[in-house]
Amino acid sequence: MPGQPSARGRRTTERKGDVRERAILDTCEALLAQKGYDAMTVGDVAQGAGITRGALYFYFGSKQEVVTALVARTVEHLWERSRATAQTDEPRQAIAAAMQRTVELWNEHGLVMRTAIDLSLTVPEIGELWKHTADLFVEAITRVLERAGIQAGTRPDQASAIAHALCWMIERTFYHASQESRENLQKASETCEHIWLISAGLIT
Amino acid sequence: MPGQPSARGRRTTERKGDVRERAILDTCEALLAQKGYDAMTVGDVAQGAGITRGALYFYFGSKQEVVTALVARTVEHLWERSRATAQTDEPRQAIAAAMQRTVELWNEHGLVMRTAIDLSLTVPEIGELWKHTADLFVEAITRVLERAGIQAGTRPDQASAIAHALCWMIERTFYHASQESRENLQKASETCEHIWLISAGLIT
DNA sequence: ATAAAAATCGACACTGTGTAGACTTTTCGC
């Protein structure tokens, strides 16, 4: 059982197993879109990846582990992206940029993000992963609010508390909108941006 | 199979089955709290209700049907409650009252409400139930916003769109807070109220 | 070329679901 997904990453020549592992994750993602988590069986994933169930269990210990790995792969991508984003000083610009980036994220990875949210409760590992991701967002929102003049602190009218609520608002709104259409996602984004701006005191 | 949960409600004498049905739902609720949906088995529920699996299937066709009935029972309660609530004219009061009621709702029924949200995706019946509940909330919020002077309409800065986002904000914030403690729930409520007030233009 | 490591397979044991038919208890009109 390969412990870390990319533990073999530094190798020059790629092992056969690395290819398979990727194939498994890719198949899992496709099936998740097709039939959803519950209906998707380990046999399905194995078949899609061109191996038998028995062989799949060489790579992952369980169905949950497969999905956890998939979430980890996606979430890693999100972290990279958010690290790479330039920090703007002007709050209005920062908010617009953040929302734009979030739309792109959900357009690209909406399915896996929704799955992560759904399974956060039942798969502790995924819960951790998503919690960490949410924390990054909350921190970023908090910083912007503070820079916009909202007092720092955790009381209901202070930056940290407001940032939390805004983060959940964005998560849930995008969760639903991304299930429908890109248009809805864009519209939802504008609404969230508007509420964020108002909460920051940047518009009346 | 008893079609509607309360179809036998007008009877004077209560059938044995009515008692059992309630026992099943009560046990289900207790087990949901103890072990969660996935870990909870039909056998567990039957045992808790003092019957065998076979007998339980006389009442409900599946595990999902049991939980759906439980959600229906709870949600019916919510609807009653929201119908019974007096409508205030003054927006500030209306908002405070609504948030207070919501806190009570989540304190009393948080577990089932969280379950409903979690299963909305996988159990279409529950999805419908919850969607309808959310719609009631969105409508109520929309009315308050409009009365506070926010322009009616579905554009990002108009009442309906804002109400949607606020509804999701409240749902998600309460979902998380109700898992932790009553104190957190109360605090979360105050934060949401603050954002609602700001969005309504009632405070700066 | 070869031995160790990596990968694969098929068979098995187990758990939980839902169904079927026989059996028992309750209800209610008389």
Next chain:
DNA sequence: GCGAAAAGTCTACACAGTGTCGATTTTTAT
């Protein structure tokens, strides 16, 4: 209070999917 119909209950079974094991084949590196 009697007896048939309705309501409720049970045990046994068939079936799906999960995860494990040991034997076997393929790949990799020397």
